[in-house]
Amino acid sequence: MDRKNKKEETLFPILGNGGGCGCGDEFEVNKSGYELFFERKLDRRSALGSIAGGLMAGLGLLNAACSPFGDTEKAELQWDDYFKKNFRLMSDREKEETVSRLERLYERNNRGSVNIAATDSQEGVLYGYAFNISKCKGYMDCVNACVSENNQDRKSGMKYIQIHELENGRLNFHGAETDFYHEVPAAGHFYVGTQCFQCENPPCVDVCPVKATWKEKDGIVVVDYDWCIGCRYCEAACPYHARRFNWSEPVVPEEELNRNQHYLGNRPRKKGVVEKCTFCIQRSREGRNPACVEACPTGARIFGNLLDPESPIRWVLANKKVFRLKEDLGTEPKFWYFMD
Amino acid sequence: MDGKTYTADENSKSISAFGSFVKDAFNSVTSGGSRYHIWMGSLTFLMLVAAFAYSVQLREGLSVTGMSDHVSWGLYISNFTFLVGVAAAAVMLVLPAYVLKDVDFKGAVLIGEGLAVAALVMCLSFVVVDLGGPARMWHLIPFIGLFNWPQSMLAWDVIVLNGYLVINITIPAYILWKHYKGERPNPKIYLPGVFLSVFWAVGIHMVTAFLYAGLPSRPFWNSSLLGPRFLASAFAAGPALIILILGIIRRHTEYDIKTETLNKIALIVTVAAQINLIMLGSEIFKEFYAPTEHSASAIYLFFGLEGQNSLVPWIWTGILLNVFATAALTLHRYRKDIRLLNWACALLFLGIWIEKGMGLIVPGFIPGQWGEIVEYFPSWVEIAVTVGVWAFGAFVFTILVKVAVPIELGKVRFTKD
Numbered sequence: 001m002d003r004k005n006k007k008e009e010t011l012f013p014i015l016g017n018g019g020g021c022g023c024g025d026e027f028e029v030n031k032s033g034y035e036l037f038f039e040r041k042l043d044r045r046s047a048l049g050s051i052a053g054g055l056m057a058g059l060g061l062l063n064a065a066c067s068p069f070g071d072t073e074k075a076e077l078q079w080d081d082y083f084k085k086n087f088r089l090m091s092d093r094e095k096e097e098t099v100s101r102l103e104r105l106y107e108r109n110n111r112g113s114v115n116i117a118a119t120d121s122q123e124g125v126l127y128g129y130a131f132n133i134s135k136c137k138g139y140m141d142c143v144n145a146c147v148s149e150n151n152q153d154r155k156s157g158m159k160y161i162q163i164h165e166l167e168n169g170r171l172n173f174h175g176a177e178t179d180f181y182h183e184v185p186a187a188g189h190f191y192v193g194t195q196c197f198q199c200e201n202p203p204c205v206d207v208c209p210v211k212a213t214w215k216e217k218d219g220i221v222v223v224d225y226d227w228c229i230g231c232r233y234c235e236a237a238c239p240y241h242a243r244r245f246n247w248s249e250p251v252v253p254e255e256e257l258n259r260n261q262h263y264l265g266n267r268p269r270k271k272g273v274v275e276k277c278t279f280c281i282q283r284s285r286e287g288r289n290p291a292c293v294e295a296c297p298t299g300a301r302i303f304g305n306l307l308d309p310e311s312p313i314r315w316v317l318a319n320k321k322v323f324r325l326k327e328d329l330g331t332e333p334k335f336w337y338f339m340d
Numbered sequence: 341m342d343g344k345t346y347t348a349d350e351n352s353k354s355i356s357a358f359g360s361f362v363k364d365a366f367n368s369v370t371s372g373g374s375r376y377h378i379w380m381g382s383l384t385f386l387m388l389v390a391a392f393a394y395s396v397q398l399r400e401g402l403s404v405t406g407m408s409d410h411v412s413w414g415l416y417i418s419n420f421t422f423l424v425g426v427a428a429a430a431v432m433l434v435l436p437a438y439v440l441k442d443v444d445f446k447g448a449v450l451i452g453e454g455l456a457v458a459a460l461v462m463c464l465s466f467v468v469v470d471l472g473g474p475a476r477m478w479h480l481i482p483f484i485g486l487f488n489w490p491q492s493m494l495a496w497d498v499i500v501l502n503g504y505l506v507i508n509i510t511i512p513a514y515i516l517w518k519h520y521k522g523e524r525p526n527p528k529i530y531l532p533g534v535f536l537s538v539f540w541a542v543g544i545h546m547v548t549a550f551l552y553a554g555l556p557s558r559p560f561w562n563s564s565l566l567g568p569r570f571l572a573s574a575f576a577a578g579p580a581l582i583i584l585i586l587g588i589i590r591r592h593t594e595y596d597i598k599t600e601t602l603n604k605i606a607l608i609v610t611v612a613a614q615i616n617l618i619m620l621g622s623e624i625f626k627e628f629y630a631p632t633e634h635s636a637s638a639i640y641l642f643f644g645l646e647g648q649n650s651l652v653p654w655i656w657t658g659i660l661l662n663v664f665a666t667a668a669l670t671l672h673r674y675r676k677d678i679r680l681l682n683w684a685c686a687l688l689f690l691g692i693w694i695e696k697g698m699g700l701i702v703p704g705f706i707p708g709q710w711g712e713i714v715e716y717f718p719s720w721v722e723i724a725v726t727v728g729v730w731a732f733g734a735f736v737f738t739i740l741v742k743v744a745v746p747i748e749l750g751k752v753r754f755t756k757d
Contacts, residue, residue, distance in 0.1 A: 230472020272472025
């Protein structure tokens with residue numbers, strides 16, 4: 001479907017519907033946002049939600065209404081965005097509305113536009129990853145590719161991937177550098193990359209007080225950035241230092257922004273929320289490799305569907321001697337290491 | 341209420357009594373000597389400074405704190421943890437006063453409950469200021485948001501802390517209300533709440549301990565001793581603070597707190613502090629007799645690791661205060677001397693604040709998951725907000741005491757016109 005048409009079709013109903021009830025009421029363009037808002041049917045969640053946060057959003061609306069340009073569209077979009085549900089509870093229609101609202105909001109706030117997908121997981125897919133310790137030379141191309149693919153905050157230098165420079169002789173991360181500025185590979189060292197291991201039994205998911213993070217059917221652990229309250233309990237619970245918090249408003253220069261986005265992946269985050277590696281959900285769900293796999297010049301990174309016997313990851317698991325990190329914690333990472 | 345049916349006339353009387361209660365309470369709170377006004381004025385000033393600091397944090401994000409992705413909880417959560425213990429400690433007065441009917445505790449119990457309310461208000465404030473998205477806090481409200489209960493210990497904590505707050509507001513409020521009207525409170529009404537609060541007090545602190553102990557990723561916290569240890573340190577620090585406060589109330593009001601009451605509370609503090617030290621010894625033995633990789637946090641805390649040792653003087657100060665105060669309390673001669681008792685309680689309170697606050701939370705994150713050592717120092721914003729939250733707690737507590745004491749003294753009573 002043509003992207004532009006789709007946007008015009010789906011943008012306006014949300015003004016009357018707010019992602020709140022999804023009951024599909026008719027909309028009239030002539031009505032003001034206020035009328036549309038107060039005439040819509042409310043379920044208990046959205047009604048109480050509206051009351052609870054009404055003051056805050058009302059102030060925003062008042063502010064917008066008093067502004068010289070009378071930007072009520074933006075205020076309404078923000079209002080609806082504030083009261084939207086947790087992504088997991090949205091119907092397909094609500095997901096679509098939410099995504100087009102976010103796209104519209106991005107257009108209103110910035111020069112360019114973005115393309116946000118809400119693609120669901122596919123049947124018979126469970127993603128897994130393998131890392132070849134013999135091949136990694138510490139070139140860091142994966143790290144850079146990850147940062148630009150996933151629109152990570154440039155100001156704080158946020159990175160999902162860490163490449164540890166370990167001394168030969170033992171597999172010990174203590175004292176291993178992750179920020180090195182010398183020629184690689186360094187003599188007497190080898191390199192091990194860590195990132196989110198997309199555990200089958202993720203401790204970060206259990207601890208979240210508001211279910212803002214969960215494991216998708218294809219095994220990817222995701223975060224609903226707009227539902228996260230920023231308590232950072234998940235950061236404390238993760239044994240692999242996989243999660244990152246936006247300590248301040250993330251900055252990505254407009255010209256460096258990756259515009260192909262996913263709601264649960266690389267769409268722009270805000271300050272005060274947690275994010276993490278999603279195996280590049282915006283790519284993997286389209287059948288592509290994550291950016292780190294594609295960028296690796298030595299072929300140390302293998303990605304694929306664990307349920308597909310023909311996949312490269314299954315080949316590695318069947319033909320190599322593999323191991324996982326901190327297996328004693330029972331988290332069942334879907335991230336294996338092997339050597340040639 | 342009392343099993344009687346109320347007529348419309350009685351209802352309207354009740355409403356007018358409530359109106360006059362509010363008015364009398366307001367008068368009590370706003371009148372006082374110059375020292376009282378200086379006290380409340382200073383607290384207000386500290387709260388305003390905190391409000392400014394918090395506004396900076398809201399605008400810039402939590403980057404203005406000393407926290408990072410390595411040490412992701414700091415001064416706020418440290419104080420939260422400690423204050424849950426202070427709140428839970430009210431049970432040590434509630435249990436003897438209401439359940440064991442020990443007359444010596446009768447005068448102190450309302451103060452203890454007021455302290456629990458103030459501590460809980462501080463706890464909730466510390467959690468809120470620590471949130472990255474306080475505007476999205478409604479996601480935490482059951483049925484409106486999406487509550488991860490029973491999986492998340494934080495969801496449990498939200499329930500138990502708010503529940504405990506409700507219990508500790510309603511019981512004293514009912515008793516004060518009855519006294520205000522010159523009636524006897526009906527034990528059938530408040531005793532079920534009292535029994536509930538006894539279990540609930542233990543619950544809030546165990547749940548808070550489980551919040552940390554339930555994380556296998558952090559070996560420093562992942563100990564089955566953490567819950568019992570939390571209780572022991574709470575029952576030492578909380579009643580120690582109550583002794584100090586009762587001393588102040590005794591000096592500045594006519595409210596009669598008997599020396600016998602202080603002695604009994606001091607005994608509770610002593611036993612709890614002793615048990616706390618035994619558990620500390622047990623932990624130290626386990627970490628240092630045969631240190632494994634999981635002992636790295638303890639090594640960092642007590643001796644420093646790879647040249648990083650900013651918590652070392654901090655924790656040793658705490659340990660020394662604890663040992664010294666516990667030893668002083670253990671000797672009857674010193675404990676029975678009110679002046680020395682006050683000193684011992686103050687030092688013990690400070691020692692446990694150090695040990696159970698930053699001394700517990702920060703080393704949980706150091707070294708990090710891959711052995712990296714990133715230290716933590718609170719920023720001026722964190723310190724200002726923390727001081728302000730404590731001032732807020734003291735403000736709330738002062739108001740509660742200022743209302744309760746004149747009613748308990750019989751100076752403020754409902755007069756039918």
